[in-house]
Amino acid sequence: GENVEQHPSTLSVQEGDSAVIKCTYSDSASNYFPWYKQELGKRPQLIIDIRSNVGEKKDQRIAVTLNKTAKHFSLHITETQPEDSAVYFCAASTMNNAGNMLTFGGGTRLMVKP
């Protein structure tokens, strides 16, 4: 089955700096890669996702890159703000009409210091 590794497990940055979180996956059939943000005590919320037919996707201060050959994808947050502090999870799946089983990475606790 799929295995997703995520690094680093914790990341501390100064407000305004950039943050990069990296994930690798094992199953070359995976074709969908979402990123979830989970604030303390709250539900995971999708912040951005990318499909395997695209190499990069950007949404304001957040971007995701995908390297299918190397089987890794990364989350980039620019101009970080204190409200970006949370745990970020990457995930991978092989989407089909029967559903979309997500395999998650171990999470990265991002702390943005004001």
Next chain:
Amino acid sequence: EPEVTQTPSHQVTQMGQEVILRCVPISNHLYFYWYRQILGQKVEFLVSFYNNEISEKSEIFDDQFSVERPDGSNFTLKIRSTKLEDSAMYFCASSELGEGEQFFGPGTRLTVL
């Protein structure tokens, strides 16, 4: 904005007891999922459900677990005989399409004593 809801928010039970965790997916969604997150660990897939049947399940989802959609709105996870290691946060999720974004509920924290 519609949200997935879950009840209860916290369930405490004795080992060996049965528990039922309840979820109300977003109303026009067709695909339903259960995940769990043991404290300090990663989110793990349990089961997906579509067209009134299980479409996929993980190794965790053994004979002690079952899911049901008893009516047009609820989606439940039953654990027949709870073990200490079942203590975790259980998240329900739903999506409109099989290839669509999954929306997560707020979770039910299950504590097995």
